Amino acid sequence: xxxxxxxxxxxxxxxxxxxxxxxxxxxxxxxxxxxxxxxxxxxxxxxxxxxxxxxxxxxxxxxxxxxxxxxxxxxxxxxxxxxxxxxxxxxxxxxxxxxxxxxxxxxxxxxxxxxx
Amino acid sequence: xxxxxxxxxxxxxxxxxxxxxxxxxxxxxxxxxxxxxxxxxxxxxxxxxxxxxxxxxxxxxxxxxxxxxxxxxxxxxxxxxxxxxxxxxxxxxxxxxxxxxxxxxxxxxxxxx
Numbered sequence: 459x460x461x462x463x464x465x466x467x468x469x470x471x472x473x474x475x476x477x478x479x480x481x482x483x484x485x486x487x488x489x490x491x492x493x494x495x496x497x498x499x500x501x502x503x504x505x506x507x508x509x510x511x512x513x514x515x516x517x518x519x520x521x522x523x524x525x526x527x528x529x530x531x532x533x534x535x536x537x538x539x540x541x542x543x544x545x546x547x548x549x550x551x552x553x554x555x556x557x558x559x560x561x562x563x564x565x566x567x568x569x570x571x572x573x574x
Numbered sequence: 575x576x577x578x579x580x581x582x583x584x585x586x587x588x589x590x591x592x593x594x595x596x597x598x599x600x601x602x603x604x605x606x607x608x609x610x611x612x613x614x615x616x617x618x619x620x621x622x623x624x625x626x627x628x629x630x631x632x633x634x635x636x637x638x639x640x641x642x643x644x645x646x647x648x649x650x651x652x653x654x655x656x657x658x659x660x661x662x663x664x665x666x667x668x669x670x671x672x673x674x675x676x677x678x679x680x681x682x683x684x685x686x687x
Contacts, residue, residue: 462616492675501578501664502617502678509673548616557670560607561630564616 460485462549464565471539472573479534479568481549489551490559491532493523496546496567505547508532509554519543544572576601578667578679586685587655595650595682599667605629606648607676608640609664617664623648624670652684660686 461484471477483489490509494502506517513525523534532549546569550562579598587593599606605624609617619632623642642648646667652659662683666676 490673494678499683501680502666504675504677507675550616554673556673557605557624557629557668559674560605560622560666560668560676561619561632562607562609562617562666562676563619567614567616 460489460551460563462551462563462565464547464549464568466568467566468569468571470571470573473541474538477534477536477539477543477570479547479549479570481532481534481565483530483532483549483551485530485551487554488527490554491523491525492550492552492562493517493521493532493534494548494550494564496548498545502548505534539570539572541572541574544570546570578665578677580663580665580679580682582682583680584683584685586687588687589655589657591655592651592653593655593684595652595663595665595684596647597650597665597667597679598647599665600677603667603669603677604646605668605670606642606646607666607668608648608650609666610634610659611662611664611681613661620650655686657686660684 463482493505549565607622608620611617621631626642637653662681664681665679668676
């Protein structure tokens with residue numbers, strides 16, 4: 459069965475420190491890959507996506523992610539975390555093809571806390 | 575562009591009742607998907623609508639049903655509410671004919687008492 463695993467339920471980093479959030483997926487082929495962020499009581503905002511091509515993708519708010527096919531991973535990184543980055547982060551996959559990006563399989567999420 | 579809008583934002587219902595949630599997609603999007611997000615969990619796909627038909631469905635019981643209107647807006651209906659239906663319900667829209675990401679609304683927080 460297709461699945462997404464985010465091994466870290468909760469991460470705390472100091473403001474200005476670097477960040478890496480892990481994501482592993484189980485899928486028959488290379489899926490479309492996404493990272494979304496959710497602030498308390500809010501909907502989901504897309505940070506970045508990977509469909510094909512360059513395996514290092516840049517997103518909004520200074521985030522980037524690297525797709526590693528051999529490891530079935532799509533880890534999210536940021537070189538210097540800001541207090542406003544505190545939120546819930548979700549990794550998600552979708553079957554490649556038009557019309558399929560609305561049917562996402564999400565991980566459990568990682569809660570990021572930022573210490574001053 | 576108003577993006578994806580959902581109503582109401584909050585709702586309290588009693589066990590056994592029925593509820594209807596509403597979603598207006600982003601301009602230019604013709605496909606609407608619904609998700610259930612329980613507290614502390616990732617969203618789970620309920621179903622997707624395109625051209626007023628259910629296109630795909632996740633692992634949810636028949637108590638969960640939907641509808642899409644000619645203007646692409648959509649409703650999610652849940653019958654015979656259970657306490658376990660308490661969750662944030664998210665709507666997402668996307669265009670069927672392009673490979674692009676889905677856009678999410680702010681959600682409807684449903685509490686069943």
